[in-house]
Amino acid sequence: MTTISIICVGKIKEKYWNDAIAEYSKRLSRYCKLNIIEVPDEKTPDNAPEAIEEQIKKKEGDKILKALDPNGLVCALAIKGKKHTSESFSEFINNQGIRGVSHIQFVIGGSLGLSKEVLDRASAHISFSDMTFPHQMMRVILLEQVYRAYKILANEPYHK
Template structure:
């Protein structure tokens, strides 16, 4: 199985980029993990919220394949402990999924068309994080999940 992490926009903060790079380097020992950044929309101040979500959906759909198993990072999604998330990843791996795609939406969330494509939703927290921080937190949690599955001493209950 491969994991693809699909995000809108680039990360500008150096400390976040350093953290992402650190965990991407660690993850390659466990699974093929691709971080795909879709360029930000231009001139969004002239768009209504629904128009912006629709345009973002078009960009996201271009990056997806029909066989992708899509999980949205969404505030209304299922919350997991780190152990539960590792079990979730394990179930997906043994189910025969070839490409597990996690998507972070834009500032207003997802267009309805993206919700219809998804097989699930996960919430990282009831707290709200910047889209930049979510990237680092999520990649670290994937890494943590694999260390839990391998019985390595990274995670402490």
């Protein structure tokens, strides 16, 4: 069984996001082993200059890099990444298993995005949209799409 890890910056405080995460985590338990690893976010001052924002991204990136399994495939969620349909995303996940990858790690950055070091470490960059989403929402969107991918791979019906 493949292990899917989501490495993300910050904790989710809102009950509605936590409820959605718990629901998709439960649904995914039939298909994969799921880990959600939260690394602490750094406080970003209002109107921080770009140099400070880069330092913050680097600090968060260092925490992400420490949380990664060196043997797992790293997929960074990034606006400039490859866009997939639900079907091609399911093929992407399936192809990793065919290649012998047993651990897929999806990385979601904090409010400032991902550091260059994390982007460089990633074997794949995946984009869900040209739009920016709050990282709490992105976690739910990612879980839903991973669940949809496994439903597609199992030839099981799922709402469109």
